[in-house]
Amino acid sequence: MYPRHVKTGSTMLLIAGALAMSACASKAPKELPPEPGPATTTQPAPSASGPQPGSQADFVARMMGSDTIYFQLNEDSIDSADQAALSKQAQWLQQYPSKRATIEGHADERGTREYNLALGERRANAAKNYLVSLGVDASRINTVSYGKERPIALGSDEASWAQNRRAVTVTID
Template sequence: MNTSTLIKLATVSAAVAALAACAPKPKVEPAVPMEPSQPTAPQYPTAPTGPVTGGNVGAAMPGSEQDFVVNVGDRIYFDLDSYSVRPEAQPRLDVQAAWLARYPQVTVRIEGNADERGTREYNLALGARRAEAVRTYLIQRGVPAGRIDTISFGKERPIVEGSNEAAWAQNRNAHTAIVSGAPR
């Protein structure tokens, strides 16, 4: 999920919360039993009545870049000094491969990233191994090699700020970026 999607979702949920806050609340009954009150008409009209259905706000169009980011997941994470795909990351790559099989016109670029605890050139080489590990995995799952490009950004493109284990763990990743074939 990229930042802009997060911001969109956050905005929507903030708006929903704001609406809820504005809605008048029914009076709270006192805890001490009192004389049974006479039935009265509802204080606030509920009409018109009818079923309420739900759905994603601005649901991603299937096959779009947003669909891939939100519903598939475009990033997997790596252990320290490692470029092997973690077992728990495999399902996400399986879904990526399936999604790419469903939309065969889409081409992607795998971007390898490293945390900041290494020298610049060496980390570029480390990031390349991560990108290649994902590329190899997707090819093994049937994605044609010609649809997958790779690049390493080394430690140059962190996604989480901070100099701590949590930030480094997020910054060791491979990002599957859609190059062409899918609307945004």
């Protein structure tokens, strides 16, 4: 059995909580608002043809994954799959000669910070050099290395590391 003061205190606490909750409840309005009519917007409707030509969204949509190239462990060489992706990028960049791009070099989590920054830089420069060899003006392309600081896959396994060994091309408006 509980002492009488514990039972009374518990009951009072329960009643106080119920009263506090009921005080917060919203009361129904006297009159309901009208049914919503057709939506009117001041923003233009999205284009049925997709993203605005020459935008970053257009670049990503047209590349269909070819905005990123991947590397083997401790490598910065451009293989045939990378060449095909970079050729697509070069065609897009030549279609929009006023657009600039930044190539971001990345590495997986293994290795020191300094080593991975240098490796990311070599990867970004390899991609840039290939684009230049295809006729893209070098002054339109910047490079940056993030090393292992911006992984796209967070696992510590070969599948994740393979996704993180990459160079990503981002267009600049």
